Amino acid sequence: MRELRHLLSVYFHAIGVRLKGQMQYRVSFLTETAAQALVTGLDFAALAVLFSRFSNLRGWSLWEVGLLYAIVHASFSLAELAARGFDTFSRQVREGAFDGSLIRPHSPFFMTLCSDFHARRLGRLAQALTVGIVCSAKAGVVWTPDQVLLFIGALIGGACFFVALFVIGATLCFWTVESIELINIFTHGGIEAANVPISIYRTWFRNVFVFVVPLAWVNYFPALHILQRTDPLGFPPVVQVLAPLVGMMFLCLARLVWTVGVRHYQSTGS
Amino acid sequence: MHAYLHFGVRSFRRAITYRAATLAGMATNFFFGLVRAMIFAAFYEAAVAPPDMPVEQAVSYVWLVQAILGLGFWPFFSDPFIADIRTGAVAMQLLRPVDYQGCWFAHSVARLLQMTLMRGVPIGALAMALGFLAPPPSWESAGLFVLSLGAGMVLAVALAQVTGAIAFWTLDATGPSGLMSVLTMFLSGMLVPIALWPAWLAEVAHFSPFPGLTDTPLSIYLGRYVGPEALGAIGLQWLWAAAMLLVARGLISRGFSRLEIQGG
Numbered sequence: 001m002r003e004l005r006h007l008l009s010v011y012f013h014a015i016g017v018r019l020k021g022q023m024q025y026r027v028s029f030l031t032e033t034a035a036q037a038l039v040t041g042l043d044f045a046a047l048a049v050l051f052s053r054f055s056n057l058r059g060w061s062l063w064e065v066g067l068l069y070a071i072v073h074a075s076f077s078l079a080e081l082a083a084r085g086f087d088t089f090s091r092q093v094r095e096g097a098f099d100g101s102l103i104r105p106h107s108p109f110f111m112t113l114c115s116d117f118h119a120r121r122l123g124r125l126a127q128a129l130t131v132g133i134v135c136s137a138k139a140g141v142v143w144t145p146d147q148v149l150l151f152i153g154a155l156i157g158g159a160c161f162f163v164a165l166f167v168i169g170a171t172l173c174f175w176t177v178e179s180i181e182l183i184n185i186f187t188h189g190g191i192e193a194a195n196v197p198i199s200i201y202r203t204w205f206r207n208v209f210v211f212v213v214p215l216a217w218v219n220y221f222p223a224l225h226i227l228q229r230t231d232p233l234g235f236p237p238v239v240q241v242l243a244p245l246v247g248m249m250f251l252c253l254a255r256l257v258w259t260v261g262v263r264h265y266q267s268t269g270s
Numbered sequence: 271m272h273a274y275l276h277f278g279v280r281s282f283r284r285a286i287t288y289r290a291a292t293l294a295g296m297a298t299n300f301f302f303g304l305v306r307a308m309i310f311a312a313f314y315e316a317a318v319a320p321p322d323m324p325v326e327q328a329v330s331y332v333w334l335v336q337a338i339l340g341l342g343f344w345p346f347f348s349d350p351f352i353a354d355i356r357t358g359a360v361a362m363q364l365l366r367p368v369d370y371q372g373c374w375f376a377h378s379v380a381r382l383l384q385m386t387l388m389r390g391v392p393i394g395a396l397a398m399a400l401g402f403l404a405p406p407p408s409w410e411s412a413g414l415f416v417l418s419l420g421a422g423m424v425l426a427v428a429l430a431q432v433t434g435a436i437a438f439w440t441l442d443a444t445g446p447s448g449l450m451s452v453l454t455m456f457l458s459g460m461l462v463p464i465a466l467w468p469a470w471l472a473e474v475a476h477f478s479p480f481p482g483l484t485d486t487p488l489s490i491y492l493g494r495y496v497g498p499e500a501l502g503a504i505g506l507q508w509l510w511a512a513a514m515l516l517v518a519r520g521l522i523s524r525g526f527s528r529l530e531i532q533g534g
Contacts, residue, residue, distance in 0.1 A: 031445025038452045046461035053321060053466050054313040181294040189301040200312040205304070 014114035022119045036123035043195055044069055044131055058200050063139035064227050065196055070132025072194040072219050075158025077124040083163040085115035089170035108262055139227060147226050154222035157244025161218045162187060164254035171261035186213050194219045199232050217246035273368050278376035282384050296389050303336040307402060323465040327492050330404050331463045333397040334488050337390040341426045341483050355437040371522055378427040407493035414500045418487040421507035425482045428514035435518055438525025459485030479510035
């Protein structure tokens, strides 16, 4: 327990230093945060335009879809806030900076976690949460304590899911040195796919996001419970409540893959 | 003229070196195409009154957007000429016996050409082979599409130059570029074809240069604009492109006249 508290204090100290650094160019920081919020808000604007032309999306209203949108965007921005170091990891490998992490008193996993903090993503987080609050009100969601708990669980599970993808992408760099950016298919592509209910996709495609890359668990299933909708896919209701745990399990799996990767690491020497 | 051509060829060669990045980018674009096509198809199921754009055209449109994505998007990011303004390396440009805007233009057009040829053509061909993307209805449409795409490239570079030139005043153009790409992504019709927009919003877009980056060439490809209407649309693209290049020229020359290079 004491060790955990120590790790947390080191982590928040590291984040504080990065935050201070990024706030030095204040105008640039503010415009970029605003631009971040606007760019990511576009996806929602596009959905709104489509809903103005078509009455519904397989029985879902704009406000219900908006909750899915909010969960996936908020999760992703939390992941990028906290674990951006893994997202930009290829640079560390290429420049040999990772060597430094190996000789620190903490694990390389923890050191990489502390290595970057992307404060501008706060714009995206604020935007996503605003959309979530407005849409859930319009969709008539009754926020009982257990609903709120499930919502927060979905955000945390979703953040774990995206961090896991970053970690897997970073692990690939141990072999390829260059970032091959193939993981973008599942991060950015996953956000795009999870903006709308996963049930509208063809079966094979949907199964990828249920069974292989478990995005549906941290987004679609909890949203069904919050919106009190029945699942057209026919999964048992208990799945909806326990779903966020799958995101955390996915992160544990990624952590194992990472450990294998670190053992394989050879410095570029630069 | 020869110098700019040479400069462009060099930029093109440098851009085609990163093949792995191009492949990964293509895979991502292909994935987005699949997702968006399925979303549009699902929306069309619930059409009360069928829109005047049939679902086949909407799906083709989605795939074409993935193929020519670079046009509305790429020129605003990681432009070395904008970075030069911040670092002060731009001063070197003043020593060269060639026009600064001309070099910038040649470089950006070459990069866009590379994107369109190396990413766009394979994605378009693959989507067509799999039956997701319908070929243009006539040879005339195909020819006019190529013309319109060319005009769109020039327009894209012109808009990026206007945005980038702001860096002469702010040093860092990340903020302005970000805001510009918001406008571009939405108003160009990259996300939703303008034919599916509410009328008042479509009106707004048609008074801006942005549809020329995506919606105009794609409407021509799909045969929604034909004959004189298509030619008029292409003329409008060139008009906007010329106007934006002139604005950029004015900004750049003003920028140079007040330029202070930070030492170091």
